[in-house]
Each structure stands twice: as structure tokens, then as C-alpha cells.
Amino acid sequence: MKMKKFGICAVAFMILLVGCAPAEPQAPATSTTERSAATDASSNADAGSTSTAAPEAAEVPDARFVKDLNDRIVEIPANIESIICIGAGALRFTTYMKALDLVVGVLANEVGAPVAKPFAYVNSELFSSLPIIGSGSTPYEEEIVRLMPDVIIANMSAENADALQETVNIPVVTITFVDNIFDETSFRVFELLGEVYERQGRADELIAWLSGLNEDLSDRVSNIEEGDKPTVYVGGVNFMGSHGLDGTEAGFFPFSAVGARNLADEVGQSGHFNIDLEQVLMWDPDIIFIDFNGMALINESYANMPDFFNALTAVREGRLYSQISFRFTGVNWEMALINAYWVGAVVFPEQFADVDPIAKADEIFEMMLGTSFYQTLAESGLEFREMRLGE
Numbered sequence: 298m299k300m301k302k303f304g305i306c307a308v309a310f311m312i313l314l315v316g317c318a319p320a321e322p323q324a325p326a327t328s329t330t331e332r333s334a335a336t337d338a339s340s341n342a343d344a345g346s347t348s349t350a351a352p353e354a355a356e357v358p359d360a361r362f363v364k365d366l367n368d369r370i371v372e373i374p375a376n377i378e379s380i381i382c383i384g385a386g387a388l389r390f391t392t393y394m395k396a397l398d399l400v401v402g403v404l405a406n407e408v409g410a411p412v413a414k415p416f417a418y419v420n421s422e423l424f425s426s427l428p429i430i431g432s433g434s435t436p437y438e439e440e441i442v443r444l445m446p447d448v449i450i451a452n453m454s455a456e457n458a459d460a461l462q463e464t465v466n467i468p469v470v471t472i473t474f475v476d477n478i479f480d481e482t483s484f485r486v487f488e489l490l491g492e493v494y495e496r497q498g499r500a501d502e503l504i505a506w507l508s509g510l511n512e513d514l515s516d517r518v519s520n521i522e523e524g525d526k527p528t529v530y531v532g533g534v535n536f537m538g539s540h541g542l543d544g545t546e547a548g549f550f551p552f553s554a555v556g557a558r559n560l561a562d563e564v565g566q567s568g569h570f571n572i573d574l575e576q577v578l579m580w581d582p583d584i585i586f587i588d589f590n591g592m593a594l595i596n597e598s599y600a601n602m603p604d605f606f607n608a609l610t611a612v613r614e615g616r617l618y619s620q621i622s623f624r625f626t627g628v629n630w631e632m633a634l635i636n637a638y639w640v641g642a643v644v645f646p647e648q649f650a651d652v653d654p655i656a657k658a659d660e661i662f663e664m665m666l667g668t669s670f671y672q673t674l675a676e677s678g679l680e681f682r683e684m685r686l687g688e
Contacts, residue, residue: 363492366473366485367455373468377447377494381430384452385627387472390486391450392416393503393630393665396494397423402430402444406626412677414625415632419666441465448493477550478630479511506664511554514637517648518556526558527583529644533591535622536569541594542587542606543571550628551586551620554637557644578608584644585611586620587684599686606686617684618643621674631665639681654681 361375379401382388388407391397393416403424410417410424417424428444431437434453441449442465449469451458462469470493475483484504491500531549532542545561546569552559560580561572587595599606606612620639623632635658642649655671658681662670674680 363470363489365458365471365489366482367458367471369455369458369471371462371468371470373470373493374447379444379446380448380450380494381441381444381446382450383431383436384434384472386452386474386486387450389416389627389629390472390490391494392420394487394490394494394496394499395667396490396496396499399494400427401446402428402440405429405432411625412673412679413622413629413632415629415662415666415670415674418673419668419670436461436465438465441467450490450493475628475630477553478507478628478633479554483507483630503664510634514554514641515556517641518645521556521645521648523558526556527644528560528580529557529584529586529640530560530577530580530582531586531588531620532577533588533595533620534569535588535590535624539590539594540571541591541598542577543574544588544591545570545572550623550633551636551640554634555641555645557640574605578605581610583611584616584618585609586618586640586643588620588622589679590622592684596687612686615683617686619680619682619684621679621681631661631670634661634665635671 359375360372362370362372364370377399380391380396380399381402382391382400383404388400388403391400397420400423407417407424408421408429410421412418428440429437430440430444436449438461446467449461449465449467450472451461451469452472452474453461453469455471458469458471470489472486472489473482475486477483484507487500487503488497491497529552531545531552533540534544534546534549536544536546547559547561547564547566548568549559549561551557560582561570564572564576566572611617618639621632621636623629623636635654638649638652638657638661639654642652642654658671659669662668671680
């Protein structure tokens with residue numbers, strides 16, 4: 298009986314020892330997602346050189362640099378979405394660049410412009426809807442800061458541009474006056490604006506087109522000797538107000554563009570000036586052009602001294618022609634160009650026999666302003682025609 302009890306106790310003791318022994322460590326359970334990720338990682342590692350990692354996204358710059366017409370290096374935003382224009386020519390050249398969609402404010406003198414300022418006249422509805430950011434060459438700094446355009450295009454000195462830029466904390470890119478639409482300065486203006494506005498295609502188009510016009514005008518008269526050209530004179534030129542027949546201009550663009558023999562070039566002057574009327578009588582020009590802006594004063598002078606005017610051969614023989622003023626707070630180059638073709642047709646009729654000055658005018662307006670415009674000029678009394686004193 299004792300042995301039986303001992304056996305039972307021994308068995309119980311052995312079971313107790315087994316139950317108290319430490320358990321073997323178990324591997325943690327692995328989820329399906331983790332197993333899948335591990336498998337993918339293993340597969341990529343096994344692929345070795347046959348696997349290419351996805352490239353990182355290229356960093357997009359938020360600024361760029363341009364060199365303006367005063368040789369200033371200006372930092373501007375990478376993407377230009379809004380601008381304002383200050384000074385003569387800035388908004389005009391922006392119009393030629395077909396970039397008015399960027400303009401968020403205009404100068405007071407661009408609003409309500411007359412027909413003699415075509416780029417502003419055809420865009421009068423847009424300009425009148427925009428905030429006024431200055432007058433003339435004077436910017437309204439508080440209004441500019443309120444609008445916060447991405448960049449300011451300005452016709453001003455480097456010193457003034459630096460001062461304005463520091464005051465409003467907006468990049469100021471300068472352009473300059475253009476004396477000849479066919480020269481490198483005008484092309485540099487277009488190239489700069491094309492770079493700033495990211496519209497290089499339009500800049501290239503304008504430069505190529507203008508170069509073509511220059512070549513066309515020059516080629517037509519290239520075989521005419523200077524001594525065989527008729528002498529020409531322009532009176533009534535508008536500068537700092539209206540002038541009579543004595544108001545003239547050396548280097549007058551519509552004459553120089555077609556190689557006309559401008560008598561005002563022979564007195565050593567430059568630009569517009571008043572000349573002694575006795576000199577005009579001594580010259581006795583073959584052809585006289587009269588700026589409409591001076592016609593009232595010329596008619597007044599004619600009423601007071603008809604003998605003087607009738608002594609001019611061009612007056613007596615009916616070689617007196619209109620000239621549509623192309624200056625209004627700067628040169629309106631579309632107007633200067635249409636006048637060049639008109640002068641060519643009058644002075645060199647054989648060489649310009651295939652040119653209809655009115656059709657050519659609208660071709661030029663379409664290119665520079667995006668619309669025909671000659672009829673609008675004519676309806677306001679500004680047209681290509683023969684002139685009569687006293688009318």
C-alpha cells in the first residue's frame with residue numbers, strides 16, 4: 298500500500314516539474330501586410346542593377362534675373378501674373394506685346410485718351426476699369442503697394458527706379474525712349490519685355506515684322522540718287538504745344554524712313570525746332586506736308602500774310618499734303634509707320650505705285666494694336682489727303 302502511494306506521488310511530482318519548466322521563446326506573429334512589404338523589399342533587393350529608383354521632382358525656381366535698359370540686374374518672380382507701367386512708352390509697348398492681360402493699374406493720363414493716341418483709345422474700356430496708379434511719370438506709391446503687382450515696367454532713370462523699388466518693395470524693370478522703331482534700342486525693348494512677360498514669341502514676331510518694313514521702305518528708294526529726289530518740308534509739327542509753318546523737325550521719321558530729302562536736315566539742328574519762315578521761302582520746297590495739329594495756326598497766318606504763302610511753289614501748284622501727328626505723350630509708332638508709307642506714296646509715286654496707303658495703314662494697325670483703325674481716324678478728320686490753305 299505504501300509503495301502504491303509512493304508511485305502516485307512520484308508521478309505527481311514529475312508532472313509538477315514539467316509544468317514549472319520555462320517555455321521556449323516563440324516568434325511573433327507576422328501580419329499579411331508586413332509579410333507582403335517584406336517580400337517586396339526582398340524582391341527589389343534581389344533585382345539589383347535592374348531596378349531604377351523613381352527620380353525626385355525637379356525644384357521649380359521662384360525667381361529669375363533680367364538685365365534692363367539701364368543695365369540694372371533685377372530679380373523678378375519666375376512667373377509674372379500682374380504688372381503696372383509707368384512713364385512714356387511703357388504701356389504703349391506692352392500693348393504692342395499683346396500683354397495687357399497682365400496690367401492691373403494704369404496712369405491717369407492713359408484714361409479717356411483721344412483718337413490721336415490709338416493704343417489707349419482702342420483700349421479705353423479696359424483702361425477706365427483699372428485703378429489709377431499715378432499720373433504722368435509720378436507714381437502713387439500707396440496705391441501701387443496696395444495692388445502689389447509682380448513687377449513694374451518703367452521708363453525712368455536707374456536712380457529713380459532704384460528709389461521706387463526700395464520704397465514699394467516691388468521689382469522695377471526699366472525701358473527707355475525709342476527714337477527710331479527700326480533701331481536696336483526698340484528691338485532691345487521688345488526682347489526685354491518678351492523675357493519679363495515670357496512672351497518671346499511675340500517679341501520675335503514684332504522684330505521680324507519691323508525689320509521687314511524697314512527693308513521694304515529702304516529697297517523701294519535705294520536706286521534714286523539724292524539729287525534726283527524732290528525736296529520736302531514738314532510744318533505745324535507738334536512739340537510742347539501747337540506750331541505754325543515754322544514748327545518743323547530734323548530727322549523726321551516719316552521722311553528718314555523712305556530716304557526723303559528733308560530740308561530741315563540741312564541746317565545743323567536735331568529734333569523739332571522753329572525755323573525762320575524766310576528760310577522756308579528761300580528753300581521753296583517741292584512738296585510740303587502739314588501736321589493737322591498746326592493747321593489752325595497756319596490758316597491764321599495765311600489769313601494775315603497770304604502773299605508769303607502764295608509765293609511758295611508747293612502752295613501755288615497744289616503739292617500740299619496732310620501729315621497725321623504721331624506724337625502724343627511719346628511717339629505712337631503705329632502712326633509714325635503709316636505716315637512713312639503715306640510720304641513714300643506722295644514723294645515717290647512710281648516706287649510706291651503698288652501701295653494703297655489706307656490699306657497699309659490698317660495692316661499696320663492690325664499688327665500693332667490688334668484692330669483696324671484708319672476709318673476711326675478719318676471720321677475724326679485725321680486722314681491722308683491734299684490740303685488747302687484757308688479751309
